[in-house]
Amino acid sequence: MTAAGPERRAADAPDLPPAALAALGVGLVAVLGALALTFGSFGLGTKNRGASADNVHPAADPGVWTEVIAPDTPFRFPHQLPVADGRTQVLPRADELAGACQVCHDTIAAEWSRSQHALAWVDEHFQASLAERRRPEACYGCHAPEPLHGAGRRFGSAPYVRDAAVEEWHFGVSCATCHLGPDGTTWLGPSADAAAPHPAAQGESFVGVASNRLCIDCHRTDVGPVLGIAKEYERSDFAARGIGCVQCHFAPTERPSAAGAAVRSGRSHELLGPRHSDFLAQAFALEATRREDGTVGLAVTNRAGHRVPGLVGRELRFAVRLLNATGAETVRTAFQFDAENTLALGETREFELGGSGAIVHVVGEHAAPGLAEPVRFLELRLEVAAGVGR
Ligand code: HEC
């Protein structure tokens, strides 16, 4: 067991495998909601991380973060705004979307407008890096892409820049990129029975893990500061277990997908990522173990669907303190993961703390281009468990 006190019970509580929970979709939220309530009463909560009043998503139930991080614990989907890093957070002029999708799909358009996909072209970090390139046009394809299902286009390679007025590149990875069908008029989606006032049909790329193909073409290439992390996902067993990119990065929701339509189970277009601290924390399972010789080791396991992190300049820093039974510090150490030293898909990295103690106190901080100061995304007190000797 990894965590101390009530956390430990929380880690035990969800005994469904993650895949089964993911399959439950909205049920997952309910299960975790119940967990959150239970552990709220132990006084665990949101302080020091994430969900303080100023970064809880205005349109969402704030949720409660439980201090549960273990390899088998399912993902939670925090309702949290991304860290304020001084860059644009909501796409300006989203109400000018081509096709006026937002008139009817208002909720989805609002979710998308604050995603890194909507911001992919205007993003200040991207624009600044273009200025350093001799051939910036090589960078346009994934940041202002053509429709992925376009006539004659085959999945398996990065998209080209869309053939539209330059002004339209403003809308980044747009609705049409993912949803426009090969005939150029039908909108493809997950439902076989959509009652739409426009041509709509069920698309293979929206059903279950087949939606991975919507993500992989842009996310598998090393380019500029980007590590093509989808390559590792493709080598993993996540797809076989029914867990696609969408299942981790798009939070489950239940709502009408268009004004006046029936309520459906769907997924939010908000796109959770490393800027959402409570989401980022879930990339790591931590376990503190006592060796035969009495010294303590800390094991860090990657729970994401790919290596961590995925961007040059992103640093995930851990400050670790080993405390004895009276709370006095016996060892202090630090390590970090970054583009030069990623935590590989499924990897467990062992750190020898080189001393003895009863509690390991871990603080995780996220530093990235654009962040003036590192942001704390994790704080945990782990009870040291007896382990296998080395
Ligand atoms: C006049 C209102 C209206 C406009 C404008 C509109 N839609 Fe729709 N759309 C709907 C309705 C209503 C549905 C059916 C919803 C349902 O049955 O749950 C729908 C269905 C869809 C679906 C299928 C959803 C599924 O569950 O499979 C997609 C995809 C879609 N719209 C995309 C778009 C995009 C992209 C735009 C902008 C280019 C757009 N729509 C513009 C009203 C609209």
Ligand code: HEC
């Ligand atoms: C094959 C698709 C693709 C191409 C081509 C591409 N990018 Fe990107 N870019 C991405 C993806 C995917 C991300 C998100 C990576 C992440 O956040 O981990 C991204 C993110 C970025 C970011 C980071 C933005 C942030 O959130 O801080 C910068 C900067 C960037 N790209 C610059 C470039 C430059 C410069 C080029 C041209 C040399 C380029 N990109 C070409 C797919 C692409």
Ligand code: HEC
């Ligand atoms: C990066 C690709 C991507 C982009 C960009 C995108 N979508 Fe989606 N969309 C999806 C996926 C994947 C699903 C299916 C989610 C699921 O499994 O339920 C979906 C589902 C939908 C649905 C079905 C109903 C629902 O509630 O989930 C509608 C309608 C829709 N999208 C409209 C839009 C509109 C409008 C935009 C632009 C504002 C947009 N999408 C942008 C990938 C995308």
Ligand code: HEC
């Ligand atoms: C057309 C190319 C394209 C497609 C398709 C695409 N992405 Fe992205 N994605 C990008 C780019 C470009 C960025 C980074 C934008 C930026 O920060 O400048 C990005 C950003 C992200 C991020 C946020 C990273 C961060 O730093 O916060 C996540 C998570 C992500 N994408 C997941 C997905 C998933 C899941 C899908 C499939 C449903 C998908 N993407 C489809 C191009 C794409």
Ligand code: HEC
């Ligand atoms: C099991 C859940 C899970 C799956 C499956 C998953 N991811 Fe992630 N992803 C995460 C977590 C947690 C993070 C935050 C850690 C990080 O930033 O590396 C993350 C981070 C990212 C980032 C930002 C990386 C960075 O540090 O800049 C991108 C982009 C991304 N994922 C895209 C994808 C795509 C595309 C897929 C499918 C090919 C995918 N993810 C599958 C959990 C998952």
